[in-house]
Amino acid sequence: MNVVAEMLLETPAPAAIWATLWILTLPAVLLLASPEAMRNPGELLRTLARYLRLPAGRGEKRRELALEALAATQFAEEVRVAADRAALAAGRWHERWETASDEVTEAWQAWLDADARLRVRRAAAVFGTPWxxxxxxxxxARERFLHKAVRTAADNGWLPAAAVADALAGRAGWDARLHPLEQELVVFTAAAGHLRDRYERAVEAEAAARHDATLARRTSDSLRQESWIAAGRAAELRRLLPARMSVTTATSEPAVAAVWH
Structure with a gap:
């Protein structure tokens, strides 16, 4: 037996003092847990008296239940916040997918138009070019014609901007010695190839955006379902709490507290 226990058994005065101090400080602890409880001190004292009369085992069980309800409520709140954020992210990914789909449609139409221009120019080339x-x-004159044709195609989005620099430098297959009709054929051929490549890149980007949007939506749905399950469990645990005890979650921060009413 230690010294403190020996003193409490042999000298009852310290034990009585200790018990009195514990009883007197308990309302202060409850006040810190819920300042609203002090609006009705009489009800607080009656509630306190009821819990002081509880058997030790029963009180411990209720405390454990309160802690479990606290943890479940906090977890449900965290999952709800995560689900809300995932829903926002899924919405943004869906918008990106829609944008990528529109770009595929535009790129497809641009390629079709370029291919039509190329077919017309090839048909005209059958008759040859004047000497x-x-x-x-x-x-x-041919050099100026080539530079103008390439610059016009680039301005229309049929060729990349780098093609203008290549034409001015006479590289990458741009030959100013060709007849203007032949130069047009070269420009339209290059434009059709460039727009086809752009369409293929748009298809790949749309597929990636669709995959990301689908994954984001699945994640959002999974978190939302988990949020519902967690909220249901927290509500069930709160229903098991005593009538004068509840678990609340602060709206300004994720902290969760047990309060007395």
């Missing part, structure tokens, strides 16, 4: 002498003046 003209390769003089410096003729070469300068």
């Amino acid at each position: 003209s002498a390769q003089t410096p003046t003729e070469y300068a």
Whole structure:
């Protein structure tokens, strides 16, 4: 037997003092748990008296139930917040998917238009091109025609902006010596290839966006279902609490507290 226990058994005065102090400080503990409880001190004292009369085992069981309800309520709140955020994210991913789908449609139409222009130009090329002498003046005129044709195609989105620099430098297959009709055929061919590549990239991007949107929606649905289950469990545990005890969640922060009413 330790010294404290020996003293309490042999000298009852310290034990009585200790018990009195414990009883007197218990209302302060309840006040810290719920300031609203002090609005009705009489009801608080009556509730306190009822719990002081509870057997030790029964009181411990209720305390454990309260702690379990606290944990379940806090978990339900955290899952609800996560589900709300996942729903917002799923909405944004769905918008990206819709944008990617629109880009596929636009890229497909642009490729069809470019292919139609190319077919028309190829049909005209069957008749050949008129012959003209390769003089410096003729070469300068063809060079200006090529630069203008490439710049116009780039402005219309048929060619990338880098094609203009390549044409000005005479690289990447751009040949100013060709006849203007042949140059048009080269420009339309390059434009059709570029727009086809853009369409294929748009299809890949749309598939990736669809996959991400589907995954985000599944995650959101799963979290929402988990939120419902957690909220139901927390509500069930709160119904088992005493009538004068409840579990509340602060709206400004995720902290959860047990309060007396």
